[in-house]
Amino acid sequence: NAGVMQNPRHLVRRRGQEARLRCSPMKGHSHVYWYRQLPEEGLKFMVYLQKENIIDESGMPKERFSAEFPKEGPSILRIQQVVRGDSAAYFCASSLEPTAANTGELFFGEGSRLTVL
């Protein structure tokens, strides 16, 4: 499968628990992005990572949220002590390296839908 793979597709957590969302980029892509779509709202940028580096985390909430993209394995978006307001669809996207030859096109996964009870 050549697409962006996210899991789990659906996740239910109780308030105070931790949520971990995983994303494997498209083959050949080394840059990963996380976006959040809150109910009845548009998609909002959260964080941009490349292997072992956070490039831009300007959209991440200051507390409880963290992201990583280790040298081996998928990117992880981690939400600690979840609250009801964290219920949303979390989308991962990937792209090629930013070079003059590449267009900057992002390819998105199917999303992980988090429900906090």
Place this chain on the structure above:
Amino acid sequence: KQEVTQIPAALSVPEGENLVLNCSFTDSAIYNLQWFRQDPGKGLTSLLLIQSSQREQTSGRLNASLDKSSGRSTLYIAASQPGDSATYLCAVSHSWGKLQFGAGTQVVVTP
């Protein structure tokens, strides 16, 4: 601060009609503009990307234009089909990978 607006918010057309979806943005210093399709409960499918130096892109029945000076892009879908029913999202970027999305246009094509 960039604002991306999509008009109309919803659109219903009979099969065979052409679709015209509009996107406007307030800051013309964009890196590129991308159109996506989103089906209910699904992810985003990239339709077309227009780089800031380009005026339009075409793929099959889809054509997207970009007028940076007026802050507008238009997505045309020719000879619509029921399978085109979805939400269409416009997104602009000022830097690599950091997209700002509009709220979308929800399209229904009736047989």
